[in-house]
Each structure stands twice: as structure tokens, then as C-alpha cells.
Amino acid sequence: MGDNSREKLITALYTEFNKHQQKGEYDRALKPINKIIQMANDDKIALKCKLVCLIYLNKFDEALQFLKKQSAIAVCMPFEKAYCLYRTNNPQDALNMLNDVPNPDHRILELKAQVLYRLEQFDEAANVYQNIFRNAPDDEYEEERQTNLGAVVSSLNQRESDKFTSQLQ
Amino acid sequence: IPCPMEPVAPKPLFYDLALNYVQMPEELQDKIDGGKKDQSKQQSGISGFVKGLWGWGK
Numbered sequence: 001m002g003d004n005s006r007e008k009l010i011t012a013l014y015t016e017f018n019k020h021q022q023k024g025e026y027d028r029a030l031k032p033i034n035k036i037i038q039m040a041n042d043d044k045i046a047l048k049c050k051l052v053c054l055i056y057l058n059k060f061d062e063a064l065q066f067l068k069k070q071s072a073i074a075v076c077m078p079f080e081k082a083y084c085l086y087r088t089n090n091p092q093d094a095l096n097m098l099n100d101v102p103n104p105d106h107r108i109l110e111l112k113a114q115v116l117y118r119l120e121q122f123d124e125a126a127n128v129y130q131n132i133f134r135n136a137p138d139d140e141y142e143e144e145r146q147t148n149l150g151a152v153v154s155s156l157n158q159r160e161s162d163k164f165t166s167q168l169q
Numbered sequence: 170i171p172c173p174m175e176p177v178a179p180k181p182l183f184y185d186l187a188l189n190y191v192q193m194p195e196e197l198q199d200k201i202d203g204g205k206k207d208q209s210k211q212q213s214g215i216s217g218f219v220k221g222l223w224g225w226g227k
Contacts, residue, residue, distance in 0.1 A: 010200075011200065011201065011202055012202070014197070014200040014201045014202075015201045015202040018197060018201045021193060045194055045196045045197060045200055048193075048194045049193055049194065049197060052191055052192065052193050052194075055188075055191050056191070079187075079190065079191075080191060083187055083188070083191060086187075106190075107187065107190040110186050110187050110190060111187040111190075114183075114185065114186070114187055117183065141184075141186050141189060144184040144186055145184075145186060147182055147183070147184060148183055148184055148186065150181065150182075151181035151182060151183045154178075154181050155181065158178050
């Protein structure tokens with residue numbers, strides 16, 4: 001196969017992939033993306049697309065296996081890897097990863113707050129949410145984020161009142 | 170006889186917001202038929218239309 005026709009085929013596969021993923025058909029989208037990876041296993045864009053598909057399909061174990069094999073993208077996708085760890089009930093590993101990210105962006109912080117909540121480290125979770133609100137991210141999730149902060153605060157209160165009750169007894 | 174019931178605090182509602190930040194790489198647009206130029210034009214057209222729709226109710 002000439003370089004030109006090979007490139008054309010890859011573009012066609014990407015286009016097919018894109019068509020499916022835009023409709024949310026991630027299982028169908030995996031077929032063309034797997035073909036691309038077979039043809040060019042160093043295509044980082046394809047590898048990233050596949051990882052995102054696996055996450056959308058709730059295949060977190062498979063995503064982690066995939067990242068183990070594809071270490072080249074694992075290093076540049078710490079957010080996605082930590083998210084998979086979080087969803088496979090490994091919040092401590094997720095937290096360790098997130099703490100190692102230099103200059104954490106809003107995605108890292110959002111996930112970190114959720115991981116800390118799962119670990120019942122409510123004080124720290126509240127701190128991270130404060131940090132996120134201080135930098136006022138201009139997205140449409142403001143209300144949901146307020147709800148999450150509310151859950152953190154009420155868990156903190158619950159813990160305090162439990163302590164108080166046990167002291168009384 | 171069952172032991173007396175005790176009130177338990179309900180588990181608060183908590184959203185998985187981080188999932189929204191899992192997204193396809195932007196470079197995907199460069200790879201598909203039509204390339205980036207056409208696509209970005211088209212996208213701003215579509216999102217402009219959607220924003221227009223949101224504006225209607227206000």
C-alpha cells in the first residue's frame with residue numbers, strides 16, 4: 001500500500017470514528033480506532049481516543065490495562081488514569097497520582113476534590129473546592145459543584161456532631 | 170423483638186463532575202475528512218445556533 005492511500009484510509013477511519021463518537025456510539029467507534037492503532041500503533045491521537053471511549057463505556061479495568069501497555073500516553077494523561085483509578089475503587093492511588101501533577105489544572109483539582117471526598121478527607125476536599133471556586137471556572141457546572149461542596153460540608157458537620165454525641169455518652 | 174430504630178443521616182447528593190472533563194483530544198479535528206478549518210467554522214456556527222436557542226427563553 002502506498003503512503004498516500006494509507007493516509008487516505010486512516011483519514012477515512014478517523015472520519016468514521018468521529019461520526020460514531022459524536023452520536024455517543026462508543027462501542028461502534030472502537031472498531032475504526034482499533035484498526036488505526038493496528039496500522040499505526042504509535043498514533044497518539046488514536047490511542048487517546050480509544051482511552052476516552054473505554055472510559056465512556058465504563059470499562060475502567062480495561063482502560064487501566066490499556067494504559068499499562070501504552071505507557072507513552074499514560075504519562076501525558078494523568079487525569080484520565082487517575083479517573084480510572086477512582087472509578088475502580090482505588091482512590092488512594094488516584095490521590096497519589098494527582099498530587100504528583102505539577103501545576104494542576106481545573107480538571108485535576110475537580111477530580112482531586114472528589115477523590116478526597118471518597119476518602120472521607122472532608123477538610124481537604126473543602127479546601128480544594130474553595131480553591132476551585134476562588135479561580136471561578138467559567139463553566140456550566142457551577143450548581144453541581146455547589147451541591148458537591150454542600151455534601152462535603154454536611155459530612156464535616158455530621159462528623160463533628162458524631163464526635164459530640166460520643167463524648168456525651 | 171427487633172432493636173429500636175435509630176435515625177441515620179442520609180447520604181448527601183454528590184455529582185461526578187470530573188467525568189465531564191474526560192474529552193476526546195482536540196487534535197481529532199485535524200485527522201478527519203475536511204480538516205480543521207472547515208470544522209472550526211462549522212462548529213462555531215452550530216454552537217452559535219445553540220446559544221441563540223438558549224437565549225430565546227430569557
